[in-house]
Amino acid sequence: xxxxxxxxxxxxxxxxxxxxxxxxxxxxxxxxxxxxxxxxxxxxxxxxxxxxxxxxxxxxxxxxxxxxxxxxxxxxxxxxxxxxxxxxxxxxxxxxxxxxxxxxxxxxxxxxxxxxxxxxxxxxxxxxxxxxxxxxxxxxxxxxxxxxxxxxxxxxxxxxxxxxxxxxxxxxxxxxxxxxxxxxxxxxxxxxxxxxxxxxxxxxxxxxxxxxxxxxxxxxxxxxxxxxxxxxxxxxxxxxxxxxxxxxxxxxxxxxxxxxxxxxxxxxxxxxxxxxxxxxxxxxxxxxxxxxxxxxxxxxxxxxxxxxxxx
Numbered sequence: 610x611x612x613x614x615x616x617x618x619x620x621x622x623x624x625x626x627x628x629x630x631x632x633x634x635x636x637x638x639x640x641x642x643x644x645x646x647x648x649x650x651x652x653x654x655x656x657x658x659x660x661x662x663x664x665x666x667x668x669x670x671x672x673x674x675x676x677x678x679x680x681x682x683x684x685x686x687x688x689x690x691x692x693x694x695x696x697x698x699x700x701x702x703x704x705x706x707x708x709x710x711x712x713x714x715x716x717x718x719x720x721x722x723x724x725x726x727x728x729x730x731x732x733x734x735x736x737x738x739x740x741x742x743x744x745x746x747x748x749x750x751x752x753x754x755x756x757x758x759x760x761x762x763x764x765x766x767x768x769x770x771x772x773x774x775x776x777x778x779x780x781x782x783x784x785x786x787x788x789x790x791x792x793x794x795x796x797x798x799x800x801x802x803x804x805x806x807x808x809x810x811x812x813x814x815x816x817x818x819x820x821x822x823x824x825x826x827x828x829x830x831x832x833x834x835x836x837x838x839x840x841x842x843x844x845x846x847x848x849x850x851x852x853x854x855x856x857x858x859x860x861x862x863x864x865x866x867x868x869x870x871x872x873x874x875x876x877x878x879x880x881x882x883x884x885x886x887x888x889x890x891x892x893x894x895x896x897x898x899x900x901x902x903x904x905x906x907x908x909x910x911x912x913x914x915x916x917x918x919x920x
Contacts, residue, residue, distance in 0.1 A: 626688035630706035633816030638672035686790030697770040726803035730769035732812035742802035
């Protein structure tokens with residue numbers, strides 16, 4: 610549990626990653642300053658321009674903030690880590706440059722951060738709900754991560770949250786440098802036994818256009834989630850893998866019993882297709898498990914080499 614008597618926790622560094630966000634960045638910074646000044650919170654704002662091709666850095670420079678300019682686009686997580694490394698305060702807040710998150714909730718989040726390791730803005734409203742595809746993908750991500758962590762996760766990848774710089778420094782190698790940074794941060798925090806608080810917030814319509822490529826970023830999120838689970842709680846993932854062959858075998862057995870009982874000769878072609886499909890799934894699953902084991906072993910050896918080099 611966090612020591613609530615530590616007055617230094619009232620100082621905060623706000624990191625804003627920005628890629629082609631000239632339309633909204635200045636307003637976001639000004640709103641943050643206003644909220645912090647009104648609540649007498651010592652703060653700094655760091656904008657990390659992730660290789661923007663518009664005048665994002667110039668717009669940010671008009672406000673009172675530190676601007677870090679990267680020559681090329683390296684990703685959302687890379688920008689956040691860059692800003693966090695440059696931050697002078699232990700308490701870190703992250704938000705987006707597109708005006709989707711409410712700045713006025715931050716004083717309450719900072720207050721709660723005296724008792725919790727991480728405070729997350731749980732998004733609500735129609736602009737968060739999104740399309741049916743987003744709903745389905747969020748549901749399965751949440752099911753997988755809740756199964757692994759054994760914890761209810763209201764919002765796994767909210768971009769408005771407060772946490773400690775020291776935690777990022779400790780787990781930096783395992784964090785995603787892309788869109789999945791917040792997902793990986795949530796997973797790592799829960800698997801490490803940290804105390805998280807979710808505060809409901811309104812999620813607004815963004816300024817400018819979204820940079821998220823849903824298919825690509827979803828696949829990367831699956832990769833990151835799998836890697837973290839393998840490193841911190843591999844048993845549950847392998848239990849899940851082990852359940853799949855039993856499920857496929859059960860489907861095949863039921864299909865065979867139905868076809869045999871009702872004497873459906875035309876369905877044997879269908880049964881053959883099912884059998885071949887299940888066989889292919891089993892083969893792919895075994896290859897996946899072998900790949901996962903190889904990753905765990907290679908990562909373990911890599912960590913040992915790094916430890917030796919550090920010593």
